[in-house]
Amino acid sequence: xxxxxxxxxxxxxxxxxxxxxxxxxxxxxxxxxxxxxxxxxxxxxxxxxxxxxxxxxxxxxxxxxxxxxxxxxxxxxxxxxxxxxxxxxxxxxxxxxxxxxxxxxxxxxxxxxxxxxxxxxxxxxxxxxxxxxxxxxxxxxxxxxxxxxxxxxxxxxxxxxxxxxxxxxxxxxxxxxxxxxxxxxxxxxxxxxxxxxxxxxxxxxxxxxxxxxxxxxxxxxxxxxxxxxxxxxxxxxxxxxxxxxxxxxxxxxxxxxxxxxxxxxxxxxxxxxxxxxxxxxxxxxxxxxxxxxxxxxxxxxxxxxxxxxxxxxxxxxxxxxxxxxxxxxxxxxxxxxxxxxxxxxxxxxxxxxxxxxxxxxxxxxxxxxxxxxxxxxxxxxxxxxxxxxxxxxxxxxxxxxxxxxxxxxxxxxxxxxxxxxxxxxxxxxxxxxxxxxxxxxxxxxxxxxxxxxxxxxxxxxxxxxxxxxxxxxxxxxxxxxxxxxxxxxxxxxxxxxxxxxxxxxxxxxxxxxxxxxxxxxxxxxxxxxxxxxxxxxxxxxxxxxxxxxxxxxxxxxxxxx
Amino acid sequence: xxxxxxxxxxxxxxxxxxxxxxxxxxxxxxxxxxxxxxxxxxxxxxxxxxxxxxxxxxxxxxxxxxxxxxxxxxxxxxxxxxxxxxxxxxxxxxxxxxxxxxxxxxxxxxxxxxxxxxxxxxxxxxxxxxxxxxxxxxxxxxxxxxxxxxxxxxxxxxxxxx
Numbered sequence: 141x142x143x144x145x146x147x148x149x150x151x152x153x154x155x156x157x158x159x160x161x162x163x164x165x166x167x168x169x170x171x172x173x174x175x176x177x178x179x180x181x182x183x184x185x186x187x188x189x190x191x192x193x194x195x196x197x198x199x200x201x202x203x204x205x206x207x208x209x210x211x212x213x214x215x216x217x218x219x220x221x222x223x224x225x226x227x228x229x230x231x232x233x234x235x236x237x238x239x240x241x242x243x244x245x246x247x248x249x250x251x252x253x254x255x256x257x258x259x260x261x262x263x264x265x266x267x268x269x270x271x272x273x274x275x276x277x278x279x280x281x282x283x284x285x286x287x288x289x290x291x292x293x294x295x296x297x298x299x300x301x302x303x304x305x306x307x308x309x310x311x312x313x314x315x316x317x318x319x320x321x322x323x324x325x326x327x328x329x330x331x332x333x334x335x336x337x338x339x340x341x342x343x344x345x346x347x348x349x350x351x352x353x354x355x356x357x358x359x360x361x362x363x364x365x366x367x368x369x370x371x372x373x374x375x376x377x378x379x380x381x382x383x384x385x386x387x388x389x390x391x392x393x394x395x396x397x398x399x400x401x402x403x404x405x406x407x408x409x410x411x412x413x414x415x416x417x418x419x420x421x422x423x424x425x426x427x428x429x430x431x432x433x434x435x436x437x438x439x440x441x442x443x444x445x446x447x448x449x450x451x452x453x454x455x456x457x458x459x460x461x462x463x464x465x466x467x468x469x470x471x472x473x474x475x476x477x478x479x480x481x482x483x484x485x486x487x488x489x490x491x492x493x494x495x496x497x498x499x500x501x502x503x504x505x506x507x508x509x510x511x512x513x514x515x516x517x518x519x520x521x522x523x524x525x526x527x528x529x530x531x532x533x534x535x536x537x538x539x540x541x542x543x544x545x546x547x548x549x550x551x552x553x554x555x556x557x558x559x560x561x562x563x564x565x566x567x568x569x570x571x572x573x574x575x576x577x578x579x580x581x582x583x584x585x586x587x588x589x590x591x592x593x594x595x596x597x598x599x600x601x602x603x604x605x606x607x608x609x610x611x612x613x614x615x616x617x618x619x620x621x622x623x624x625x626x627x628x629x630x631x632x633x634x635x636x637x638x639x640x641x642x643x644x645x646x647x648x649x650x651x652x653x654x655x656x657x658x659x660x661x662x663x664x665x666x667x668x669x670x671x672x673x674x675x676x677x678x679x680x681x682x683x684x685x686x687x688x689x690x691x692x693x694x695x696x697x698x699x700x701x
Numbered sequence: 702x703x704x705x706x707x708x709x710x711x712x713x714x715x716x717x718x719x720x721x722x723x724x725x726x727x728x729x730x731x732x733x734x735x736x737x738x739x740x741x742x743x744x745x746x747x748x749x750x751x752x753x754x755x756x757x758x759x760x761x762x763x764x765x766x767x768x769x770x771x772x773x774x775x776x777x778x779x780x781x782x783x784x785x786x787x788x789x790x791x792x793x794x795x796x797x798x799x800x801x802x803x804x805x806x807x808x809x810x811x812x813x814x815x816x817x818x819x820x821x822x823x824x825x826x827x828x829x830x831x832x833x834x835x836x837x838x839x840x841x842x843x844x845x846x847x848x849x850x851x852x853x854x855x856x857x858x859x860x861x862x863x
Contacts, residue, residue: 258721261718261725320774444767447763
């Protein structure tokens with residue numbers, strides 16, 4: 141059968157089960173778009189290519205599947221870079237197709253030519269320039285394998301125009317073999333036995349879980365481990381939801397804006413069972429003083445995560461779900477009867493930290509942003525998919541929305557990418573049409589990809605946007621207040637659009653609350669609307685996120701409200 | 702911890718862009734490259750990169766893991782600390798005034814190198830050996846006058862058990 145490259149691409153995408161592509165067309169991908177229209181694959185036309193990648197990312201995080209996007213060469217390709225870096229830092233499986241000028245023009249500075257493979261080399265898990273139509277099917281298959289397996293990540297495929305429109309006799313590729321790519325899923329049992337011993341003998345252990353548990357779908361096994369061994373659990377930002385935020389063993393998030401008790405635990409504990417984390421600087425604070433009394437068991441599928449930032453007593457390379465499952469089976473054979481009494485003192489200590497220094501704020505005359513999130517949590521019963529932008533809005537969402545399940549908190553953790561929340565919410569809504577999807581935003585970051593309102597409208601996506609509007613770039617302002625004598629250089633944002641009118645201009649519903657008593661009615665009205673909704677909450681301008689660990693300080697030295 | 706010299710032998714897919722991935726990994730993560738040599742192996746689909754880097758133990762462990770993570774990297778070996786043979790090669794263009802010619806040829810003889818080009822005022826020498834030999838011959842030739850030098854990075858292989 142003779143097929144063009146574009147037709148072959150569609151064949152392979154169908155085989156891979158792709159149902160949605162986020163994209164933006166251009167000159168060198170017209171052939172692909174022409175074929176795309178003949179398939180059942182749904183194309184979501186974004187308003188900016190960065191939005192396409194974030195949407196594919198949100199789709200992947202909400203569904204656990206590989207997200208796909210398609211853009212043109214040159215500026216189309218460069219606009220994807222921020223989105224790709226975001227997905228790379230958070231290990232999110234997406235495949236990005238970029239158009240490229242015809243092979244014979246590559247290197248000639250042709251119109252809309254850019255070396256996107258060179259540009260994205262350090263922020264993709266892998267990338268390809270397809271030089272012959274004959275290689276296309278194999279490369280696309282490889283890309284899906286690489287993106288979705290091991291430690292997932294974005295894979296980019298650059299498609300020159302002649303590769304897409306050349307006709308060849310197509311034979312579906314046989315089994316794909318990547319001889320040098322072989323992620324370790326099954327852990328070393330000897331190390332696992334050492335971990336069991338440490339867990340049994342620990343007096344003051346904690347479990348520290350991260351995004352790796354979400355990606356491996358290991359939430360059930362993690363919860364079982366915690367309950368079986370009476371071990372309290374904290375999460376990194378990326379891990380929120382893998383352990384129920386309502387469980388008595390829940391410590392809250394750890395790190396720069398972690399809870400008092402979680403951070404104190406890291407200082408006092410004698411064992412950390414770290415699962416699917418990479419000990420980022422926002423978690424450890426000053427590394428030499430992090431967990432000074434603890435032995436660390438570190439489970440991760442990526443060997444480079446282990447011993448990169450901190451020393452580890454028991455390194456275990458393996459898939460989090462598989463490893464936790466095996467760990468639970470080994471623990472079943474042990475007598476754990478006395479753990480309940482053995483851990484009582486430790487758990488009492490934690491309760492005392494919790495009751496003396498809880499997360500707190502005072503709701504007075506002006507709306508407090510924390511109050512908005514608490515109300516949102518109440519009204520959605522903690523079951524909405526929450527996406528966030530980056531900054532204070534993100535931290536308050538992490539602190540005050542008590543996630544019960546994984547894949548429900550979608551946030552740019554590693555890169556800290558403003559403008560992520562709205563397009564990610566669009567992707568999440570498409571992946572989960574029956575779920576309530578809420579983007580918690582600040583007035584600053586929402587403006588970074590506000591154009592995607594039109595995308596939400598075009599596809600009737602009932603995404604809800606909660607803007608915590610303080611007319612500041614709040615997190616930077618907070619640092620300036622605390623560490624720069626309140627010199628608010630470059631952080632005032634008094635000139636934002638009227639978000640209610642803006643919503644209406646896009647054809648969405650716009651609502652505003654300026655007083656505390658308006659918060660609940662606005663949320664009720666907005667959340668129950670079948671439309672895309674912007675809810676603008678005019679909040680206390682100079683509210684800070686607490687606790688806060690100053691950058692580079694030990695994590696147990698927190699500024700409290 | 703102290704930095705030490707490590708020789709890494711890396712088997713990679715023989716494809717365009719692979720060297721750039723490795724060089725990019727080193728520059729992006731702040732590792733250093735002392736020397737580098739690349740060529741196809743007996744299998745035309747595979748190239749061997751021999752690389753010398755200065756690093757302390759945790760960093761070299763991280764370097765090896767990071768290299769291994771690259772999809773096009775097939776195998777990474779560290780040679781330092783085991784039994785291996787290593788060679789570099791240099792082409793040295795040395796000033797050869799009539800009164801020094803005999804001396805240069807004596808050095809060539811002692812170091813078992815070759816004269817590969819000769820002219821009115823110069824000899825070009827081909828030298829192979831390990832680092833010690835290279836340093837020694839360069840020290841001897843410097844006073845005579847080195848006009849130009851081209852040197853490869855280290856190449857190395859494990860010794861097989863006897």
